[in-house]
Amino acid sequence: MKTLGKKIRLLRHQKSWSQEDVAKRLEISIPAFSKIETGITDVNLSRLEQISKLFDMSVVQLLTFNDAESQEKYTSEVEELNKKVTEREKEVIDLQKRIIELYEELRKAKH
Incomplete structure (x- = not known):
């Protein structure tokens, strides 16, 4: 209750x-x-x-009462978090690409 x-x-x-x-x-x-x-x-x-x-x-x-509201709130929060995760994944991929580029530049500079 x-x-x-x-x-x-x-x-x-x-x-x-x-x-x-x-x-x-x-x-x-x-x-x-x-x-x-x-x-x-x-x-x-x-x-x-x-x-x-x-x-x-x-x-x-x-x-x-509030069961549907809680579900809607939960759903919107999950969607927002998914967007943030997707953005972070893109950032990580970009950083990984940049690290590879820098590594290649260092390797070329040594040879």
């Missing part, structure tokens, strides 16, 4: 709401809401429905 709490905290931050704001909307105490966010308290279905309505989403959306 800790991941659910993290999702709820992320949604709360996106709305710029404090724990107090959300606790009031859910008609629970701030410590009770804090325990939901930290995963100390398991969330029952009725509370889950209440929280999902608060964030204008279905229970399924709430439970799967």
